[in-house]
Amino acid sequence: MLLDIPHDVVFNRLPLDTISFPKIHQNPVPTEALLAIRTIFQKHAVDHELGLALTHRHFALQPGEQLVEYENVATPWLTSTLNPVLKARLVPKTWAYVEGELYAYEFSFVPAASTSDMKPYEFKQEFLAEFREALLKYGLEETFGLARFPDTGPCDGVPMMEFTAGRANVTIPVSDGVEGAGPFHPDATWMFPCIWDQSVDGDGKPTMRWCGKAAH
Template sequence: MAATAVLQPYNEAQYDHRAFDSLMDVDESAYYFDSLTGYEHLRSGLRDIFMRHGVSDELAVALLHRHFEMSTNEKLVELGPVSSPWPIAAHEDSVLGGHILPHTWRVFENELHPLEFRFIPQQEFQDARKVQFSQAFFEDFRQYVKANGLENVVGITQLDHGRDADESDVQLMEVTHGRNSIMVPAVPSSDVSGPAFQTIWSFVEKQSSKLDADGIQTRHGLCYKASSTDAANDGIQTRHGLCYKATSTDASNDGIQTRHGLCYKASSTDAANDGIQTRHGLCYKADSTDATTDGIQTRHGLCYKANSNDGIQTNHGLCYKATSTNTTNDGIQTRHGLCYKANSNPTTA
């Protein structure tokens, strides 16, 4: 990171339950983000702001969303791999045995409000990584998201907060059980039912190794909504985030099949006709085992440029909505725009 001059600090607002309560579910937020051409904003304006202010080593862009409701006297606090609601007043940051520090924020009513926190034991608090925003960075970010209608879907998060250096390369995914979000080791996206959504992007310098085309990196990667297996009402199912006709198992009507959530010609079992295969839910050239022909590789269900020049990487796993057989579970599922109670326990097999 380039050396920075002494900047006027920005003092963030205190926690406001309304800022959390007004968040959308992850699928709604992801679709709205796409409708606003969100990725183009990541490639240009947002990336420019983070790089210009020298915060890309510490901060990233987050897709604002929530997995469950919380009461007005609760805050979402991370302790180890688990984030859950703790009964803490809005103005308090001290709890028995330690303190809480924010790690994710959003622009709300023209101020920067914390949304999610992490617990720091008392003996570690003095040396804990604390985020200090500059007034200039906050103003640039606030003005950009307001001007482009992004304030309800794009926030700021601290990179690798609370993680040891030797854990930074561990692939993770987020599983929601009731009102607990748990980070667990990732599995390939082909092993998890439900649509996938990118949730965090960071920015890196261009022309480094294993980069995709636009200076954007995905962190803690994808968010999954649990999907249903029957789709008998309308003949449509979602698998790994894509829609297809459930009644067409051989694609004889149109010659199209889906594998790992992607479409391909059913008559081409070895991709010989067009050189395309799917692996872990992503498309790549079948004759390119090391991505030397087109620069594309897949890792843990994510796609990135193997040796390209414009600053985008993907890593750090998956996030999905667990389902269970208990219909009283408060996990939420969507089916073609309708919300209903999930049947759930994590389905990763």
């Protein structure tokens, strides 16, 4: 992985939601591709640590900014002038392929009490090689990246949805009271261990987050 491109430059190269969402609707991922990718995740025992993330952004970052999530709210932080003590607690959580290289484009702020999540995720190189090979085979390298799960695991039984208001991404539990609040239809992150019947057809596609714009 290369690290010499500024985070804001990497982020701004990602497709906007207005491009990636219609694309995934018009060209659904073949079941064959999901099965192949799931097999790779399970083979390398990363299916309880990583998920398949739809590569997209809702807004642009300014020079020196990074998108940082804390307590289910992700906002741009001007990290170029951030205190080094705080900056050291920013850990990559979402990655995308840009020009053939895997880059982190979203980060988590990890409090001092959460020592287990402080270390950056160490990818297995064999997994990355097979994962990218599968993405290239099915023409999905510009569509999908990777997302890291919290230590609590990916399947806590509570579906989540993410909405964007201005330059903030907010993740909240799905409930009857908010399901109709906006177009939260695109699957943003898929979790393979949450397919209890080991099927990826129809509703069997596992979703960690639904993603969309807030209604105005």
